[in-house]
Structures are given as C-alpha cells and as structure tokens.
Amino acid sequence: MTHAVSPLAPAAFPALPAIAGVDLATHNTGLRYQGRPDLLVVRLAAGSTGAGVFTRSKTRSAPVDWCRRALAAGGGAARGLVVNSGNANAFTGSRGIASVERTIASAAMALSCPPEEVFIASTGTIGVPLDDAKITTLIDAIAPSLGTASWFDAATAISTTDTYPKGATRTATIDGVSVTLSGIAKGSGMIAPDMATMLAYVFTDAALPAGVLQDLLTQGVERSFNAITVDGDTSTSDSLMLFATGKAGNAPVQTALDRRLSGFRKALFALLTDLAHQVVRDGEGATKFVTVTVTGAKSPRAAKRIGLAIANSPLVKTAIAGEDANWGRIVMAVGKSGEEADRDRLEIRIGGHLIAAEGQAVADYDEGPVATHMKGTDVDIAVDLGLGRGKATVWTCDLTHGYIDINADYRT
Amino acid sequence: MTHAVSPLAPAAFPALPAIAGVDLATHNTGLRYQGRPDLLVVRLAAGSTGAGVFTRSKTRSAPVDWCRRALAAGGGAARGLVVNSGNANAFTGSRGIASVERTIASAAMALSCPPEEVFIASTGTIGVPLDDAKITTLIDAIAPSLGTASWFDAATAISTTDTYPKGATRTATIDGVSVTLSGIAKGSGMIAPDMATMLAYVFTDAALPAGVLQDLLTQGVERSFNAITVDGDTSTSDSLMLFATGKAGNAPVQTALDRRLSGFRKALFALLTDLAHQVVRDGEGATKFVTVTVTGAKSPRAAKRIGLAIANSPLVKTAIAGEDANWGRIVMAVGKSGEEADRDRLEIRIGGHLIAAEGQAVADYDEGPVATHMKGTDVDIAVDLGLGRGKATVWTCDLTHGYIDINADYRT
Numbered sequence: 001m002t003h004a005v006s007p008l009a010p011a012a013f014p015a016l017p018a019i020a021g022v023d024l025a026t027h028n029t030g031l032r033y034q035g036r037p038d039l040l041v042v043r044l045a046a047g048s049t050g051a052g053v054f055t056r057s058k059t060r061s062a063p064v065d066w067c068r069r070a071l072a073a074g075g076g077a078a079r080g081l082v083v084n085s086g087n088a089n090a091f092t093g094s095r096g097i098a099s100v101e102r103t104i105a106s107a108a109m110a111l112s113c114p115p116e117e118v119f120i121a122s123t124g125t126i127g128v129p130l131d132d133a134k135i136t137t138l139i140d141a142i143a144p145s146l147g148t149a150s151w152f153d154a155a156t157a158i159s160t161t162d163t164y165p166k167g168a169t170r171t172a173t174i175d176g177v178s179v180t181l182s183g184i185a186k187g188s189g190m191i192a193p194d195m196a197t198m199l200a201y202v203f204t205d206a207a208l209p210a211g212v213l214q215d216l217l218t219q220g221v222e223r224s225f226n227a228i229t230v231d232g233d234t235s236t237s238d239s240l241m242l243f244a245t246g247k248a249g250n251a252p253v254q255t256a257l258d259r260r261l262s263g264f265r266k267a268l269f270a271l272l273t274d275l276a277h278q279v280v281r282d283g284e285g286a287t288k289f290v291t292v293t294v295t296g297a298k299s300p301r302a303a304k305r306i307g308l309a310i311a312n313s314p315l316v317k318t319a320i321a322g323e324d325a326n327w328g329r330i331v332m333a334v335g336k337s338g339e340e341a342d343r344d345r346l347e348i349r350i351g352g353h354l355i356a357a358e359g360q361a362v363a364d365y366d367e368g369p370v371a372t373h374m375k376g377t378d379v380d381i382a383v384d385l386g387l388g389r390g391k392a393t394v395w396t397c398d399l400t401h402g403y404i405d406i407n408a409d410y411r412t
Numbered sequence: 413m414t415h416a417v418s419p420l421a422p423a424a425f426p427a428l429p430a431i432a433g434v435d436l437a438t439h440n441t442g443l444r445y446q447g448r449p450d451l452l453v454v455r456l457a458a459g460s461t462g463a464g465v466f467t468r469s470k471t472r473s474a475p476v477d478w479c480r481r482a483l484a485a486g487g488g489a490a491r492g493l494v495v496n497s498g499n500a501n502a503f504t505g506s507r508g509i510a511s512v513e514r515t516i517a518s519a520a521m522a523l524s525c526p527p528e529e530v531f532i533a534s535t536g537t538i539g540v541p542l543d544d545a546k547i548t549t550l551i552d553a554i555a556p557s558l559g560t561a562s563w564f565d566a567a568t569a570i571s572t573t574d575t576y577p578k579g580a581t582r583t584a585t586i587d588g589v590s591v592t593l594s595g596i597a598k599g600s601g602m603i604a605p606d607m608a609t610m611l612a613y614v615f616t617d618a619a620l621p622a623g624v625l626q627d628l629l630t631q632g633v634e635r636s637f638n639a640i641t642v643d644g645d646t647s648t649s650d651s652l653m654l655f656a657t658g659k660a661g662n663a664p665v666q667t668a669l670d671r672r673l674s675g676f677r678k679a680l681f682a683l684l685t686d687l688a689h690q691v692v693r694d695g696e697g698a699t700k701f702v703t704v705t706v707t708g709a710k711s712p713r714a715a716k717r718i719g720l721a722i723a724n725s726p727l728v729k730t731a732i733a734g735e736d737a738n739w740g741r742i743v744m745a746v747g748k749s750g751e752e753a754d755r756d757r758l759e760i761r762i763g764g765h766l767i768a769a770e771g772q773a774v775a776d777y778d779e780g781p782v783a784t785h786m787k788g789t790d791v792d793i794a795v796d797l798g799l800g801r802g803k804a805t806v807w808t809c810d811l812t813h814g815y816i817d818i819n820a821d822y823r824t
Binding site for chain 1: 470734747816
C-alpha cells in the first residue's frame with residue numbers, strides 16, 4: 001500500500017554534498033519492495049570512526065544487538081554499514097541472529113575489514129524470518145557499485161512507509177579547517193521518545209575519535225530525536241549512528257568539551273534537529289507539524305515530560321487535527337504528566353496568543369488570530385508553568401483518519 | 413453531536429434495586445443538554461458514611477478539591493451528593509471555586525446537614541464558567557422530588573458523550589445479614605489509568621464506618637477502574653465514591669480486614685469491575701473490547717505496566733480495529749514498557765492460541781481460529797514474560813475512525 005506524500009513534506013530533497021571517504025551503493029533485493037532500492041551498503045575509508053545511540057526497547061532487534069556489541073568490541077572503528085528495508089529481522093529468534101552474522105561476514109569480506117567494524121540495520125515487518133541470501137549475494141559482488149549511488153538513492157533505500165526520503169547537511173570549521181556533515185533518516189510510524197529514532201545516519205569528513213563522536217551524539221539526540229513523537233510507540237530497531245572519515249584533515253581533538261568543536265557541535269545538533277523534524281513531518285497521517293514549548297517548569301526534565309504528555313495526548317492531537325484551539329485538553333495533559341503543576345499559575349499560548357492564565361480562560365481574548373493560526377500547517381503551543389526555570393521543546397504531529405487508515409487497513 | 417450507541421453496549425440497563433436510605437432526584441438545568449436530565453441530587457439517610465478516590469491530575473477541578481477536603485473535614489459522614497453534566501467546572505479559576513461553594517451551601521440547606529457532608533462533581537466541557545444559579549435554583553426546591561428518580565434517570569443525568577447509561581448491582585451477606593450494592597458510572601473518553609474513572613458512585617445499605625469503606629475502595633479501584641484505558645488521557649474530574657446508609661442493620665465491623673467482609677468485598681470488587689468494563693465498552697469509537705492478561709512478570713506492578721503499555725499502544729489498538737493478529741506490535745509494546753523483559757522468553761497468545769514463543773513466531777501455527785477470534789467483539793491478548801510470578805489484567809478498546817470523528821469534529 002502506497003500513501004500520498006505528506007502535505008508537510010519539504011519541496012525537494014536537499015542537495016547533499018558527498019563526504020570524502022564515504023562510498024554508497026544501493027540495490028534492490030526483491031525481499032519485499034519492487035522498483036526501488038531497498039539495500040544500502042556504505043564503505044568508509046580506513047581510519048574512520050563511528051558512534052551510535054540505539055532503541056532502549058527490551059525487545060530490540062538482532063541488528064541492534066550486533067551494533068551495540070560491535071561498537072564496544074571494535075573501539076569505535078568503522079569501515080562499513082549495511083541497511084535493508086522491508087524486513088526488520090526483529091523477533092526472529094536464533095534464525096535472526098544467524099542472518100545478522102552471515103550478512104556481517106559477507107560485508108566484512110567484501111570490505112576487507114574485521115566484522116566488528118561493520119554495522120547493520122533492518123527495518124520493516126517484525127517477526128518474519130529474513131532471507132539474508134538475497135542480501136549476501138549482492139554484497140559478495142558489491143565492489144564495482146560502491147560510489148555509484150547518491151544520497152537520494154541511499155535515503156530511499158532505507159525507507160519503508162515514509163512518503164518522502166529525508167536528508168540534511170551542514171558545514172562547520174574545526175580550528176579553521178572546513179568540515180561537512182551529510183545525513184539521512186527514515187521513519188514515520190512507531191516513533192516515540194526515549195530512544196533514537198527509527199534509522200538515521202550522519203557522515204562527516206571531520207577527524208574525530210569515536211569517544212568524541214559518542215559524546216556529541218548522546219548530547220545531540222536528547223534535543224532532537226529524543227524530543228519527537230508521532231504515536232508514542234517505540235520501535236525495536238531504532239538506530240542513530242554518526243561516522244567520521246577524517247578526510248578533512250583537521251587537527252586532532254581529544255574531547256567533546258574542546259572549544260574548537262563549538263561550531264561542529266552546533267552544526268551537528270542543527271542537522272539532527274532538521275532530520276528529526278523531517279521524520280515528524282512524515283508522521284503517519286500527519287497534516288500539522290506541532291511545536292510544544294514548555295517553560296517555567298521545576299526542571300528541564302519536568303519540562304520535557306510535560307511537553308511529551310501534551311504531544312502524546314490523543315485528545316490534544318485530534319483537537320489539532322480538527323483545528324480546534326482546545327486549551328482545556330492541554331490543561332488536562334499537563335495535569336496527567338505526573339510533574340508538579342499549579343493549575344492557577346499555568347499560562348497557555350497558541351500561536352503566541354495568551355488564551356489561558358490564572359486558572360481560567362483569558363476573558364474575551366481575540367479568537368480570530370488563534371483560529372487563523374490553527375488553520376495553518378505549523379501549530380505552536382507554549383505552556384508556562386510559572387514554577388521554575390526548566391524548559392524544553394518537543395515536536396509532534398496531529399492524529400488524523402490517515403493514521404487509522406495506514407495502521408488498521410488489514411481488514412480490507 | 414450525538415453518536416450511535418456503542419456496538420459493545422449491554423442489551424439493556426440492568427434492574428438496579430433501590431438502596432434503603434438513598435433518595436434520588438434528577439432534573440434538567442438547561443446548562444447544555446435539552447430533553448434529558450443533567451442534574452442528579454442524592455439524599456443519604458442520617459448516619460450514612462462515605463469514601464472516595466479521585467483523579468491524581470495536578471490540574472484537577474474545583475469539585476474534586478472540595479470532595480477531598482470535605483471527606484477529611486467531615487470524618488466520612490455523608491448526607492448528600494450533587495452531580496451535573498455538560499460543564500466540568502474545571503480550570504475556571506476563583507469563579508469555579510465560588511460556584512462549588514454556592515452549590516454546596518444550597519444543598520446543605522436543602523438537606524439540613526453541614527456543608528462538609530455534601531459531595532459534588534461536574535463533568536463536561538473544561539474551562540467554561542459554570543452558571544451555578546441554574547443548579548441552585550433547582551436544589552432550593554428539591555425536597556418534593558427526592559425519591560422520585562430511578563437509577564436509570566440518575567445514570568443518564570451524569571452522562572456526557574456516553575452512548576448508554578451504566579449501572580451494576582450485587583448482593584452479599586455480612587455476618588448473615590443481606591446487604592445490597594447499586595452503582596452507576598459515566599465515561600467514554602479521557603479515560604486512563606492512574607486514577608479513578610470519570611464518575612462512578614456506589615451505594616449500599618450495609619453499615620460500615622467510613623475508614624472501612626475507604627480501605628475497601630482503595631483496594632478495589634486498583635483492579636477495576638485503575639486497570640482500564642480508552643485513550644491514556646486522564647480527566648481533571650475523575651471521582652469514584654462509595655456510600656453506605658447502614659439500613660441493612662448488620663453487626664458493626666471496624667476494619668476492612670474483618671473476615672465477615674469477605675462476601676461484601678467480593679461483591680464490591682465485582683461491581684466495580686462490571687462498571688469499569690461498561691466504561692471501556694463505551695470507549696469513544698470502540699468496536700472491540702480487549703482483555704490484556706500479563707503473567708510471568710517480575711512483579712504485579714511490572715505486569716500492570718506492561719499490560720498498560722500494550723493497551724495504550726496506538727499501533728496495537730489500530731491493528732485490533734483492523735482485525736489483524738499483529739503480535740509484532742505487541743512485542744514492540746512490551747519492549748517499550750520500561751519493565752524487564754527477555755525477547756527470547758516471551759510467549760504471546762491471542763484468543764488462547766500460542767502464536768509467538770522463543771523469540772519468534774510459532775512455525776505454522778493455525779491462523780484460522782486466530783483470525784476468527786479477531787473478528788469477534790471480544791479480543792483476548794495474553795503475554796507471558798517467563799521471568800517471575802507477577803500478573804495483571806487490564807482492559808481497553810480498539811482505536812478506530814470513530815475516535816477521530818468524535819474528537820476532531822470541530823472543523824465542521
């Protein structure tokens with residue numbers, strides 16, 4: 001089943017620069033999709049480093065288990081990445097583990113590196129055994145095709161129910177040397193906080209040790225992929241990885257706290273936020289992109305929990321779908337978050353207009369501009385708790401008939 | 413907007429016996445609804461006791477604040493109850509508090525009792541000031557009508573988006589003396605765990621001190637109203653109260669642990685579960701009643717959290733709406749619950765049929781009977797963690813286009 005392109009999609013896939021030391025290849029395995037690439041293989045130059053954050057699910061997939069172990073075993077050395085779409089190889093038992101091992105062995109052979117320097121992800125249906133021969137046959141003969149695929153091809157190959165491919169790029173300087181970051185992502189359902197998103201990969205030509213990459217990624221994910229939600233459901237396969245080839249030749253940096261990294265950090269965080277927003281804008285059935293800003297909470301953590309309570313509330317999300325400035329449901333969501341709140345200090349703004357304060361609706365506020373704001377595709381909700389200095393921003397989409405269509409369409 | 417009666421509704425409102433010492437009156441205030449009662453006033457005989465559990469929302473309504481304080485101030489003495497539908501008197505600031513005080517003063521005068529022996533609830537729209545004069549005018553002249561309303565009238569008066577009135581009854585003996593319980597409830601949206609439900613009131617002619625009532629109610633709510641969810645959203649007004657008139661004349665009982673209460677306890681818990689199921693069966697847009705049973709968890713608390721993670725998952729709920737035995741989404745929900753789980757020990761049964769075990773689908777399980785089970789109105793999901801002895805059962809409904817229709821219909 002194919003769905004129409006999200007009304008929130010960007011006008012076009014951005015022009016992503018190549019990253020020196022990164023060669024892409026894509027193919028069609030025939031596993032599930034026809035007429036589009038569904039396999040991505042990435043070769044990274046010798047000396048590349050990698051870092052990753054993965055789903056916290058207790059029922060995570062065999063590929064996620066592999067990546068976590070390989071990062072630890074290889075000390076962050078990275079030479080390759082294999083991603084297939086159409087089958088998640090999750091909850092496939094011992095057969096799934098064997099599939100991962102065969103795929104990794106085949107890629108390590110093709111890329112002439114140790115197995116623990118190859119990373120893997122699978123996305124798609126849960127619980128169906130993966131016919132990995134369809135992947136390994138292609139990998140065995142991958143050499144001539146490495147370097148032939150574009151970022152657009154790569155972003156397409158890793159997508160499933162996505163209605164458009166997702167990519168973003170940024171540049172920065174490290175101690176005067178220009179570096180480039182290019183990243184791709186996929187995801188539109190089973191998107192929830194407390195995780196890294198479905199799948200996202202960022203590549204840079206900067207020279208950075210794996211430990212620095214890991215620290216930057218762990219910080220950056222908190223305000224990007226861990227601050228978005230489509231349906232509150234957490235995938236078994238979520239993976240976000242950052243690879244650095246070192247080809248830019250910047251001076252060595254040993255810690256993420258190094259002040260020379262301030263520009264790189266800013267560029268990385270902006271890129272992660274950009275990709276995360278693209279995932280929300282492709283949320284299943286989405287017609288509105290919603291920014292929820294919480295200020296005045298007891299702590300940043302409390303602010304984020306309150307923001308997510310609002311962003312995950314089915315009643316808030318359906319009200320937004322209906323273009324209804326239903327602040328009563330926002331009050332309800334604040335109340336259920338479990339965080340400290342004082343009903344009579346709450347202030348609620350929609351589209352910048354104050355509509356509730358001092359425990360009640362603002363008398364005779366002008367409903368016209370609020371109604372106009374609700375009719376747009378981008379909706380801003382701001383809540384001030386009036387209790388402290390904690391703040392957070394999270395992003396979500398509305399809950400529409402489209403979500404039900406996509407996820408309950410098996411009956412037909 | 414009126415919605416069709418839920419396909420899961422019981423065939424008829426049950427025959428609820430009168431409770432000696434309980435007189436009901438219902439009226440139409442004209443606040444919002446026409447042609448149906450929207451105000452319930454209950455008079456309780458002198459010497460009656462009461463207990464309650466209320467929403468844990470941090471933005472709870474002024475009526476809930478009153479009830480909590482009155483129970484403490486009056487030591488559990490109870491002489492009256494006033495409930496209106498159509499306006500929740502929630503997030504109405506100082507005006508809402510004044511409305512409660514005027515309504516209580518009027519009822520205390522009419523019932524000749526101290527204010528702290530009168531309880532109150534309001535349900536309906538949040539954030540609209542309540543025109544309490546429409547209520548107090550009726551209460552001032554309530555005396556002749558007390559005792560004229562039926563349980564059906566009472567259950568109707570407290571309902572809002574409910575598609576049918578909800579009631580249940582049980583009998584028991586205490587030390588050889590027959591006692592009767594009759595209860596009513598309302599609720600179909602903004603229903604979530606960690607609370608008592610929207611509104612439910614249970615009346616008995618048993619003679620029981622307020623402390624015993626409170627202990628029994630606190631125990632009973634955990635496996636009934638606190639084990640149901642429609643949409644994971646918690647109301648600002650949820651209230652469950654239990655009143656005892658003492659007219660049955662049973663021997664005094666001083667503690668909820670008294671063995672003579674075993675029959676009463678069983679009857680009360682069964683009645684609470686019955687009412688809670690009726691609320692789920694009237695869940696907004698519901699077409700399936702879903703029982704989720706979790707066994708083998710590390711603790712009962714872990715079992716319940718896992719059960720609620722499954723019952724609140726939009727992807728599980730839409731799959732059920734689509735009559736799809738999508739156990740992969742159940743695995744996902746177990747994984748995201750935050751509780752300990754071992755992917756390879758999980759067992760999942762649907763309609764009693766084992767379909768996943770040892771970390772993968774059961775090879776060649778017979779899909780026929782599972783598909784038939786999914787087509788019915790009552791769906792049973794059982795998950796065994798294989799880790800310990802913790803177990804819990806929770807109830808929910810499916811997520812359908814009807815939910816979106818009801819909650820996003822402001823645009824039209």
